[in-house]
C-alpha cells in the first residue's frame with residue numbers, strides 16, 4: 415500500500431488570478447498607463463470557459479479580484495454594469511459549486527485616484543471605503559471570502575522604495591504615509607464589510623516568508639534575520655490582526671540574509687540556490703512550513719492564497735506543488751489551522767513588469783489565438799484536489 419498524506423475534510427483546493435493580469439481591456443488604471451496588458455487572457459469575456467477548466471481540474475475554490483478602475487472609473491461615479499458583471503461571474507462559480515474568494519484590491523488603482531496622489535493621499539482610505547460601500551453590498555450574498563488587500567508590502571517596497579512599480583517612487587516619507595494608509599484602509603474595509611454582514615469572512619493577503627541566513631554561524635546575520643523577520647513578517651500584520659477572520663498567505667521564496675563585510679552595503683539578500691524558477695526565485699518548499707508555523711501566533715485560520723512557479727517548460731511545476739503541499743501538510747499535522755490551498759495561477763497571465771513572458775499557469779495560454787491548454791502538471795495537481803490527499807512515492 416502506498417503511503418498517503420490526507421488533508422482535513424472540507425479542505426479547499428483551487429487557484430488564483432487578479433483582474434489586471436487576466437481580464438483584458440482595463441484602460442483606466444495606473445498600471446495600464448505604464449504597462450499595458452491589452453486583451454491579456456480575455457478572462458472578462460471568457461471566464462465561463464476558464465471556470466469549466468477549473469472545475470474539470472477538481473478545484474472547489476477560485477480567487478479573483480474586482481477592478482476598482484472599472485467599478486469607479488471617475489471619482490464618485492459608479493458603473494453599475496461593471497458590478498453586474500462581477501455578479502455574473504460569482505453566479506457562474508456558484509453554478510459550478512466552486513467557492514469564491516474576492517480580492518478587493520490587487521495593486522491596480524483608478525487613474526483619478528493615482529492623480530490625487532494615490533495611497534499617499536491622507537484621504538485614500540476614505541476613497542477606498544466609498545468604493546467598498548458601493549461594491550460589497552451588491553456582491554456580498556454571492557461571496558464566500560473577502561480579501562481586502564493583496565500583498566500591501568509589495569506596493570510599499572516596489573512602488574515607494576525601489577521605484578519599479580507604479581507610482582515609481584523612492585521616498586521614505588511616501589513609504590511611511592502609504593504604510594499607515596494601507597493599515598487604515600484594511601481596518602476600515604473590514605469593519606464596513608462586517609457592518610453589512612456580520613458573518614462575512616474577511617481577511618488580508620500577505621506575503622510573509624521564511625527568513626534564513628546565508629552563513630550558519632554568522633552572528634551579524636542572525637541578528638539581522640530577527641530584525642527582518644519582524645519588519646517583513648510581523649509589523650504590518652500586528653496592526654491588522656484584530657480585524658481579520660482569516661489570513662491569506664502568499665508564499666513563493668525565502669529571504670536569505672547575507673553579511674558581506676567587504677562589499678557595500680554589507681548586508682543584503684543573496685540567492686545562491688541552484689534550484690530556481692524562471693523568475694530566478696529560489697525553490698525552497700520547506701519555507702512554507704516555517705512560515706506557517708510562525709503565523710500560528712495570530713491564532714487565525716490560514717489559507718494559502720498564492721503559491722506557484724514560473725516554469726515555461728512545465729518541467730518543475732508538479733514537483734514544486736507536491737513538495738510545498740507536503741510541507742504544508744506537516745504544518746497542519748502540527749496544529750496549524752490551514753484550510754485551503756490556491757495555486758498561482760489558473761492560467762498563464764500578465765506578470766506585471768515582466769509582461770507575458772513568465773508562465774505560472776496550470777493552463778498554458780497562447781496569447782495570440784487565446785487558445786488554452788491544460789499542462790501535464792495541472793493533471794497531477796487535479797488528482798490531489800479531487801482526492802484530498804497526496805500519494806507519496808510516485809514520480810512527478
Ligand code: FCB
Nearest residue numbers: 432564565568758765766
Ligand atoms: C504575487 C502577486 C501575483 C503574481 C505572483 C507571481 O506577488 O500577488 O499577482 O504576480 O506574485
